[in-house]
């Protein structure tokens with residue numbers, strides 16, 4: 253059990269949220285009970301996740317995708333009202349960490365995904381403010397692109413969408429979870445053999461072909477499951493909380 257404010261202050265500092273120029277507020281987005289014992293984690297603060305948290309008797313929810321995105325309708329109406337009403341009625345706090353949770357050197361989505369894939373992480377690229385969001389590194393041994401596709405499939409339990417652009421084996425790769433296909437050209441300029449992200453765009457195909465780099469879209473949800481799990485487990489240990497991660501279905 254710990255005080256909500258203590259957990260929020262600690263996490264904000266741990267993830268260095270002030271360093272980021274983000275598309276949403278990071279930290280406590282919806283305030284609930286003063287004390288937290290049971291924490292539920294998920295990728296997105298969807299209505300399903302809120303209902304799951306209410307059923308589980310949670311005091312707080314930790315997510316990567318929260319609310320109040322830049323450019324969206326600011327009013328609390330419609331689906332957004334429904335979600336926020338449920339949270340407030342149940343006294344459940346919502347903690348959301350977006351770019352700070354992609355980029356963190358230990359609990360970040362990208363570092364966690366790199367470890368799962370067995371890549372030796374060498375550095376970062378893809379600047380957002382003062383911080384590199386994407387990672388690059390290399391496999392201990394070069395592998396055929398088909399084998400990398402199989403590895404992504406087995407690690408993420410989801411078949412990736414693969415665009416072939418590089419000739420030969422894959423050894424040095426870049427990756428950035430979520431909708432980071434826009435970093436493909438930068439990845440190619442670093443001389444990487446392949447780049448992995450969650451989503452794909454129409455123009456991604458042509459960039460991969462012309463820049464001579466393989467591209468894998470491995471799922472926005474699938475690639476972003478791991479930061480919240482790592483951070484939630486750390487907070488549970490640090491504050492003596494109960495934590496469970498809910499991997500609610502999302503095929504995108």
Ligand SMILES: [Zn+2]
Pocket residue numbers: 316317429430431472476
């Ligand atoms: Zn995302």
